[in-house]
Amino acid sequence: MVVLGIESSCDETSVALVKKGNQVLSNVVASQIKDHREYGGVVPELASRKHLENIEPVFQLGLKQAKLKPQDIDLIAVTQGPGLTGSLLIGVSFARALAYNLKKKLVGVHHIESHLYSPFLENSKLKFPFISLVVSGGHTALFHVKGIGKYRQLGHTVDDAVGEAYDKVAKMLELGYPGGPIVDRLAKEGDPKAISFPRAMLHSKNLNFSFSGLKTAVLYHIRKYPSLKKVPVADVCASFQEAVMDVLVAKIKKATQQSKVETITMAGGVACNSRLRVRLNELADQQGWQFFYPSPIMCTDNAAMIAGLGYHKRGLAKSPQSTSLKLEARPTWAIA
Ligand code: KG4
Ligand code: ZN
Numbered sequence: 001m002v003v004l005g006i007e008s009s010c011d012e013t014s015v016a017l018v019k020k021g022n023q024v025l026s027n028v029v030a031s032q033i034k035d036h037r038e039y040g041g042v043v044p045e046l047a048s049r050k051h052l053e054n055i056e057p058v059f060q061l062g063l064k065q066a067k068l069k070p071q072d073i074d075l076i077a078v079t080q081g082p083g084l085t086g087s088l089l090i091g092v093s094f095a096r097a098l099a100y101n102l103k104k105k106l107v108g109v110h111h112i113e114s115h116l117y118s119p120f121l122e123n124s125k126l127k128f129p130f131i132s133l134v135v136s137g138g139h140t141a142l143f144h145v146k147g148i149g150k151y152r153q154l155g156h157t158v159d160d161a162v163g164e165a166y167d168k169v170a171k172m173l174e175l176g177y178p179g180g181p182i183v184d185r186l187a188k189e190g191d192p193k194a195i196s197f198p199r200a201m202l203h204s205k206n207l208n209f210s211f212s213g214l215k216t217a218v219l220y221h222i223r224k225y226p227s228l229k230k231v232p233v234a235d236v237c238a239s240f241q242e243a244v245m246d247v248l249v250a251k252i253k254k255a256t257q258q259s260k261v262e263t264i265t266m267a268g269g270v271a272c273n274s275r276l277r278v279r280l281n282e283l284a285d286q287q288g289w290q291f292f293y294p295s296p297i298m299c300t301d302n303a304a305m306i307a308g309l310g311y312h313k314r315g316l317a318k319s320p321q322s323t324s325l326k327l328e329a330r331p332t333w334a335i336a
Pocket of ligand 1: 137138163164167178179268272301
């Protein structure tokens, strides 16, 4: 059973071919980072135009790398939402046309649910149930995952997503875009205790997060210096990052203890963060829990996770001649 996955919800155009839900035959990701860099963030109109340019060549490359022909595809899975409307439409329209032409079934999958699935692509030992931290430029949430399609959101950010906070802090320090990887790298050279930034909602009773106050605290701290050149950038990055980590680690610890499970996972672009990996490994060691996380390419948006989840959702697939042509993008699709 070979599933073709298509992802275009934000600024990555991706096509993957995955066998039996976890054997990745190819996973081509065309990133638009350089196209959006000069604007300091994703420009939706530009993103959809780039998806339109990229989707066909990325599809052809995916087939070539997997050494497959279009007819070898058994099922097509596409990100239906949530995401940018114009971007989702490109992937969904391409998937519908392909399903119709190749006479293959089509299934729409939820983008965040596919992030929850992503650690399975590289870890055959991962078993349900587990607590998952999904952290990206657009999402920050904790889930109790009991099975495919059986999950409950335990908490979420009430304002900025973690990746967004990283990107904004990098912008204040004029470090470049996207800011996450740059702040992560500079933090290694700084002192995490140099500046005492707030740990919002650290002791709140719920499992929600808030990062906008931290972002503002960084801004006020930077303003204390006569110019940006005088700011101890590495110390600011390290102290900001440690404030983020303290909250993320405390909340995942609380969620896991409350849910009485012994496995944790993480996913999304911020799951590439080197300090987050160290801190969650330490937590898992202390508590005797198992910790699984995807490699960087599987953390950021990619179609392998779409195809992988699509395999498990094959029962919901529609035949092309009947209803698959009605499959529509769902930009605001809420997760359970
Ligand atoms: O999942 P993703 O590729 O796209 C979505 O937002 O959906 O995540 C991108 C986000 C950006 O905000 C980026 O700055 C952040 O992930 N990011 C990181 C790191 N690598 C990427 N944040 C912190 N540390 C990193 N190493
Ligand atoms: Zn994502």
